[in-house]
Amino acid sequence: xxxxxxxxxxxxAPGLNRDDARSAAREVRKxxxxxxxxxxxxxxxxxxxxxxxxTTMLYRSVYNPTVADLLPDTLVALxxxxxxxxxxxxxxxTQFAIDLKRLANDRTSxxxxxxxxxxxxxMSSVVKSTARxxxxxxxxxxAANGPxxxxxxxxxxxxxxxWRAIKDAGRAYSLDYYxxxxxLERGSAGEIQAxxxxxxxxxxxxxxxxxxxxxxxxVLLGYPLAYFMANTSTSLSNALMVFVLLPFxxxxxxxxxxxxxxxxTNGVVNSTLQAFGLRDDPLELLYTQxxxxxxxxxxxxxxxxxxxxxxxxxIDSSYMRAAMSMGSRPLAAWFRIYLPxxxxxxxxxxxxxxxxxxxxxxxPALVGGTDGQMISNIIAFHMQQSNNWELAAALGALLLLLxxxxxxxxxxxxxxxxxxxx
Amino acid sequence: xxxxxxxxxxxxxxxxxxxxxxxxxxKGFNIDVQQGExxxxxxxxxxxxxxVLMMLAGFESVTSGVxxxxxxxxxxxxxxxxxIGMVFQNxxxxxxxxxxxxxxYPLTVRNMSKADIKARxxxxxxxxxxxxxxxxxxxxxxGGQRQRVALARAMIFxxxxxxxxxxxxxxxxxxxxxxxxxxxxxHKKLGFTVIxxxxxxxxxxxMSSRIAVFNDGIVQQCAAPAELYERPSNAxxxxxxxxxxxxxxxxxxxxxxxxxxTVPGGATVIAQTSDGLVVGASCQVSVRPEKLFxxxxxxxxxxxxxxxxxxxxxxxxxxxxYFRLPDGTDIVIKMLNDLSAPEFSDGQDGKLLWLTxxxxxxxxxx
Numbered sequence: 142x143x144x145x146x147x148x149x150x151x152x153x154a155p156g157l158n159r160d161d162a163r164s165a166a167r168e169v170r171k172x173x174x175x176x177x178x179x180x181x182x183x184x185x186x187x188x189x190x191x192x193x194x195x196t197t198m199l200y201r202s203v204y205n206p207t208v209a210d211l212l213p214d215t216l217v218a219l220x221x222x223x224x225x226x227x228x229x230x231x232x233x234x235t236q237f238a239i240d241l242k243r244l245a246n247d248r249t250s251x252x253x254x255x256x257x258x259x260x261x262x263x264m265s266s267v268v269k270s271t272a273r274x275x276x277x278x279x280x281x282x283x284a285a286n287g288p289x290x291x292x293x294x295x296x297x298x299x300x301x302x303x304w305r306a307i308k309d310a311g312r313a314y315s316l317d318y319y320x321x322x323x324x325l326e327r328g329s330a331g332e333i334q335a336x337x338x339x340x341x342x343x344x345x346x347x348x349x350x351x352x353x354x355x356x357x358x359x360v361l362l363g364y365p366l367a368y369f370m371a372n373t374s375t376s377l378s379n380a381l382m383v384f385v386l387l388p389f390x391x392x393x394x395x396x397x398x399x400x401x402x403x404x405x406t407n408g409v410v411n412s413t414l415q416a417f418g419l420r421d422d423p424l425e426l427l428y429t430q431x432x433x434x435x436x437x438x439x440x441x442x443x444x445x446x447x448x449x450x451x452x453x454x455x456i457d458s459s460y461m462r463a464a465m466s467m468g469s470r471p472l473a474a475w476f477r478i479y480l481p482x483x484x485x486x487x488x489x490x491x492x493x494x495x496x497x498x499x500x501x502x503x504x505p506a507l508v509g510g511t512d513g514q515m516i517s518n519i520i521a522f523h524m525q526q527s528n529n530w531e532l533a534a535a536l537g538a539l540l541l542l543l544x545x546x547x548x549x550x551x552x553x554x555x556x557x558x559x560x561x562x563x
Numbered sequence: 564x565x566x567x568x569x570x571x572x573x574x575x576x577x578x579x580x581x582x583x584x585x586x587x588x589x590k591g592f593n594i595d596v597q598q599g600e601x602x603x604x605x606x607x608x609x610x611x612x613x614x615v616l617m618m619l620a621g622f623e624s625v626t627s628g629v630x631x632x633x634x635x636x637x638x639x640x641x642x643x644x645x646x647i648g649m650v651f652q653n654x655x656x657x658x659x660x661x662x663x664x665x666x667x668y669p670l671t672v673r674n675m676s677k678a679d680i681k682a683r684x685x686x687x688x689x690x691x692x693x694x695x696x697x698x699x700x701x702x703x704x705x706g707g708q709r710q711r712v713a714l715a716r717a718m719i720f721x722x723x724x725x726x727x728x729x730x731x732x733x734x735x736x737x738x739x740x741x742x743x744x745x746x747x748x749x750h751k752k753l754g755f756t757v758i759x760x761x762x763x764x765x766x767x768x769x770m771s772s773r774i775a776v777f778n779d780g781i782v783q784q785c786a787a788p789a790e791l792y793e794r795p796s797n798a799x800x801x802x803x804x805x806x807x808x809x810x811x812x813x814x815x816x817x818x819x820x821x822x823x824x825t826v827p828g829g830a831t832v833i834a835q836t837s838d839g840l841v842v843g844a845s846c847q848v849s850v851r852p853e854k855l856f857x858x859x860x861x862x863x864x865x866x867x868x869x870x871x872x873x874x875x876x877x878x879x880x881x882x883x884x885y886f887r888l889p890d891g892t893d894i895v896i897k898m899l900n901d902l903s904a905p906e907f908s909d910g911q912d913g914k915l916l917w918l919t920x921x922x923x924x925x926x927x928x929x
Contacts, residue, residue: 457653457655459651459652459653459655460655460657462620462622462642462649462651462655463649463651463655463657463716464657464668465621465622465642465643466620466642466643466645466647466648466649466717466726467643467648467668467669467672467716467720468643468644468646468669468672468673468720469643469668469669469672470643471643473672474643477668478657481657481659482657482658482659
């Protein structure tokens with residue numbers, strides 16, 4: 142409608158009347174609608190299968206209502222308690238004892254134990270044993286004598302630290318999981334401090350470092366290959382292309398297991414070395430960072446070669462010849478002329494390999510051991526083993542943020558326009 | 564190769580090239596080029612002319628023979644040490660550099676000072692009339708402008724020899740003529756030597772001091788444009804350069820450098836002889852379409868033969884007549900579009916007339 146409205150005000154070229162303009166605008170609208178219809182199925186699919194799950198996952202990293210749902214009354218009572226060195230008032234403890242009894246009878250006290258344990262390790266057994274203790278006490282007795290009963294069951298209920306943990310865990314919205322992801326925690330006065338155990342920052346750094354090594358390795362292996370393929374006869378380059386694509390035809394799992402067969406203690410590499418007398422004792426190759434890097438370099442190499450090849454094939458040999466005819470040595474000509482011209486393919490390949498390897502899961506899981514684990518493995522661990530989806534979501538969100546920042550840096554210094562996949 | 568005369572600038576001495584060790588692409592190429600000459604290598608595609616150029620530039624190795632500049636063999640000299648400027652068919656302007664950076668490239672390679680480079684780039688931009696285009700990228704230029712930049716880039720480091728590999732092939736007709744003029748102007752002004760490769764004979768004829776006509780790896784004839792056109796040394800050159808009619812016949816006798824040839828229909832025509840013509844053998848007499856006239860005419864003539872009129876095509880500035888000889892050969896005649904252009908009806912016989920000095924008898928193709 143706005144189209145026709147603006148059209149009506151615009152001065153028209155001679156010979157073009159309002160009806161002509163309107164019918165031209167209708168034509169444009171129709172074409173736009175058609176274009177939109179073409180992508181609608183994919184749009185809907187992506188919305189339901191990708192955008193929605195990712196959004197809920199990210200939401201989960203800041204929103205955890207479990208404790209708030211389990212202990213609504215206790216948390217209301219706790220609101221008045223200043224986070225000081227003193228325990229909260231008896232009213233709070235009484236309310237908690239009543240809540241805990243209800244949970245114990247509902248058989249949901251276990252969930253509460255898990256949640257509080259996450260905020261303050263060691264609390265799981267405390268909550269569970271106390272729940273058992275208050276389960277059979279009648280309501281009047283609890284209302285009168287709640288605090289004493291709690292402290293009798295376990296004296297940690299007298300410590301302010303415990304209540305701080307409950308109050309923290311009770312916040313439905315919190316950034317605590319992001320703090321944990323960065324190896325930080327809230328101190329007793331609510332200040333942010335480093336945690337005793339440093340895990341995640343080190344893991345992020347290691348992941349980035351390994352991705353960088355893998356990217357550099359694929360460049361070193363892929364660039365000369367792509368150059369050769371782009372400058373040789375079509376039949377030979379087609380044959381080589383089959384070999385480049387061959388890895389895509391076999392399952393990722395098979396390729397990774399092949400590396401296990403190669404690298405394990407009694408594997409192909411070690412037995413060959415020993416057979417030739419080059420080593421007496423087998424090398425520790427598998428379950429190391431080295432094995433992760435070498436296997437991932439192999440798996441990700443096509444992602445480097447393909448964009449490089451397609452860009453290089455478009456670079457005519459006359460550019461290098463022109464540079465040399467002007468007196469430039471081959472290496473200098475390559476650096477000043479060929480490299481900048483192949484940069485779109487190089488950056489596309491490097492970005493592709495780097496981003497894929499930063500989030501890679503299966504290969505480090507299979508051949509990485511403890512040393513070669515990457516950030517996605519710890520995310521998987523929190524999803525599957527420790528059941529801490531909130532932390533997994535926070536770690537994943539940070540990973541996403543990290544990649545976006547790297548992409549932004551790349552765009553800043555190389556230019557996203559310099560990416561070309563074909 | 565020290566015994567070459569001092570005025571020979573560039574010499575090819577029996578240069579051969581084979582890619583597959585079985586066949587020769589260039590079969591013994593010889594030429595002596597003087598300083599400042601404009602030599603064109605002309606020939607159909609696959610005739611070996613580009614290979615010769617690539618060997619000269621150093622991008623292809625020489626299988627045997629010697630290429631020498633100023634008496635010194637450059638067979639083993641690396642391309643970047645030859646100091647030969649080159650213009651490529653696709654211009655090969657570096658797309659990531661501006662026009663000025665493109666021009667500066669050969670100078671930076673030679674470690675010239677920044678101020679000198681700037682002055683020289685400005686000078687050459689002015690030379691090709693692109694003063695205001697220094698900061699543009701090649702993609703922002705038109706085809707003709709790119710061609711000028713490529714030309715300036717090949718000249719800017721003042722090489723004594725510039726190679727051009729079909730540099731005008733990608734331009735449309737008008738622009739091509741304009742650039743032919745431009746290249747000729749620069750060549751006259753700066754006096755460098757040019758080796759120019761093309762398959763366009765009009766281009767070759769209008770620009771060159773000498774043309775080497777290539778076919779099948781061999782130079783068929785190397786001569787100045789007028790001589791090539793007027794006195795082709797064999798049937799290939801006669802056919803390849805310009806348009807030509809070939810009348811099959813039998814050599815009756817040869818006397819005083821003139822061949823008497825019996826042509827289809829029984830008439831005898833007199834033609835210039837060429838190498839390899841034998842009395843009694845079959846031959847072909849070549850006559851250019853514009854040298855043929857139709858009776859009645861005021862033009863001088865001493866040969867005549869009868870042929871059947873087929874059609875007449877109106878081209879504009881001239882008219883093309885098609886006649887057929889008794890043996891089935893088609894003859895083309897080009898006549899100026901003036902009042903003397905005759906009308907014919909289908910199947911009518913006409914008399915074709917021409918001068919002995921305008922026709923050459925070549926041995927028949929085997």
